[in-house]
Amino acid sequence: MPGRRIGFVSTRFHGTDGVSLEAAKWAQIFWTNKDESFWFSGKSDRDPAISSVIPEAYFGHPEIAAINEEVFGCVTRSPKITRRIQELADHLKGGIAEFVRHFEIDVLVAQNCLCIPMNIPLGVALTQYIAETNFPTIAHHHDFYWERDRFMVNAVGDYLEQAFPPNLPSIQHVTINTAGQQDLAWRTGCSSILVPNVLNFEEPPETCDLYSSDFRSEIGVAPDDILILQPTRVVPRKGIEHAINLVAQLRDPRCKLVITHESGDEGNEYQHALAEMAEHQGVDLRFVAARVGETRHSDAEGRKIYSLWDTYPHADFITYPSLYEGFGNALLEAFYFKKPVLVNRYSIFRQDIETKGFEVVTMDGYLTKDVTDGVRRVIDDVPYRDAMVEHNYHLALRFFGYTVLRRKLRSLVANLTGDDEL
Structure with missing residues (x-):
């Protein structure tokens, strides 16, 4: 059977933040089954040949930072901000659609961008794209907005309910701890599969080298x-x-x-x-x-x-x-x-x-x-x-260990595609 083409989506895949590291581990497991990984983000250190970078997808982009400044810590927003969120969401949705088309993506993996509103337009864009296409998607949630004090007072409750996270039939939700799994179900009615963070314990670390x-x-x-x-x-x-x-x-x-x-x-x-x-x-x-x-x-x-x-x-x-x-x-x-x-x-x-x-x-x-x-x-x-x-x-x-992750990913893919090969 030919390998699948997996499209990872986040605000950034760059450096050693937890989301980037865990996404790389998932990609490694997919890769060992001859699946191919591709990357959509606003900031990236992945191979440009298999990546799509749209600057507005990065939470640190000036326009995204300006939106966050306007909508958190207050309870009303201006019509101008609403228009700008939707304009940016439309722009990003077009980028996601082109990413899927160009790389012939089979399954999307949303890495933390549908749970914590660091980039509201990206979350809205991805939610609308999935809703319009019924695209098979794994939503990997590391942090939820209700876990962070800075997001509790906001003027975007409608967007948070719509997209962080969305409750759509083609999305398989993933949480990294039991508390998150329970909170997700209680707050949204969404079930999820618990996938803990892992390391490759199957291969012991090297001892000190010369460097x-x-x-x-x-x-x-x-x-x-x-x-x-x-x-x-x-x-x-x-x-x-x-x-x-x-x-x-x-x-x-x-x-x-x-x-x-x-x-x-x-x-x-x-x-x-x-x-x-x-x-x-x-x-x-x-x-x-x-x-x-x-x-x-x-x-x-x-x-x-x-x-x-x-x-x-x-x-x-x-x-x-x-x-x-x-x-x-x-x-x-x-x-x-x-x-x-x-x-x-x-x-x-x-x-x-x-x-x-x-x-x-x-x-x-x-x-x-x-x-x-x-x-x-x-x-x-x-x-x-x-x-x-x-x-x-x-x-x-x-x-x-990675054996645990491989078993969990097999279950996730089977839920979406009916195919349990991994």
């Missing part, structure tokens, strides 16, 4: 230091103050807390507060975002830039004290690289991950002596630590 072998020395961490890695962005919901408190309570001068990412677009106030907190508590805190990028390369000064995955093999312990996560990719990465981890028991962890039987050090919103002692034991007791990380790896292989 990444000097990461510790390049950031000033000695071989006998204890590198405690916080592999996240510096935003308040990551709860990084708990990681600082942990290191302070360990009272071991060998402990270095290393944070891999920048603050992003949410400002630097939180990072400044963390730096002051660490200094006050005598914690050696290092922000190394200037040395960690999306890919390996050299900066303008000729210094090595490492990938995020170059950092994990050097870690002795991972902190993940998030207050909220849609799923928890960094936690899967800790399991993948066989590293012990501290987890603040955020709701999705409790519901979808902890119940599988993973062995991690947990906290419930605050550090206790038992939590600190648990971390200390993991760091000091090598046989105990090795047994823990091996257990987690094999459990993650069962529940969050």
Whole structure:
């Protein structure tokens, strides 16, 4: 049987954001069955030969940003904004139709653009196209607008009800966690298939190669230091103050807390507060975002830039004290690289991950002596630590590996086409 032609649609397929990474994993599974993947977005780093890029599809496009500024945080909108949303939707709908026609797409995969209104015209355009054509579509929902405070006061309730997400017969909805699945059904009546985020646990990670072998020395961490890695962005919901408190309570001068990412677009106030907190508590805190990028390369000064995955093999312990996560990719990465981890028991962890039987050090919103002692034991007791990380790896292989994704995609495609070959 010839392979299918899968058309991925989103505001962007670029960089290492969660949506782009998960879409690439889906494409890899489709590709192994000789299906072909094609990409429609407003910003892209995919092969131009199999991509269609319309700038207005990107949520960061000036016109889209201007619309968002006008319709969120208020309860009325002007007729001018309504006209502009529909004009842009018509423009984007024409682009989607041409994308489908040009690449002879068989199934569309809408990646997070039919659930969170970062680009209202794109959501409206895609919804109208699917409604007019009854096109087979998988809508992969990572975040819903009702999960974000900034979208709760708005002047676009009609668009949110229409397109975020739409309830159409040719759409198979996908959610990434149980809470999202339940909320979707309760709010819209839409059923969905739960597809967790995954990693390729079937292929163990490589150990340090020559390029990444000097990461510790390049950031000033000695071989006998204890590198405690916080592999996240510096935003308040990551709860990084708990990681600082942990290191302070360990009272071991060998402990270095290393944070891999920048603050992003949410400002630097939180990072400044963390730096002051660490200094006050005598914690050696290092922000190394200037040395960690999306890919390996050299900066303008000729210094090595490492990938995020170059950092994990050097870690002795991972902190993940998030207050909220849609799923928890960094936690899967800790399991993948066989590293012990501290987890603040955020709701999705409790519901979808902890119940599988993973062995991690947990906290419930605050550090206790038992939590600190648990971390200390993991760091000091090598046989105990090795047994823990091996257990987690094999459990993650069962529940969050590519085999799981392949099985889920087979079900999704069968629901849409009646064909269960994958």
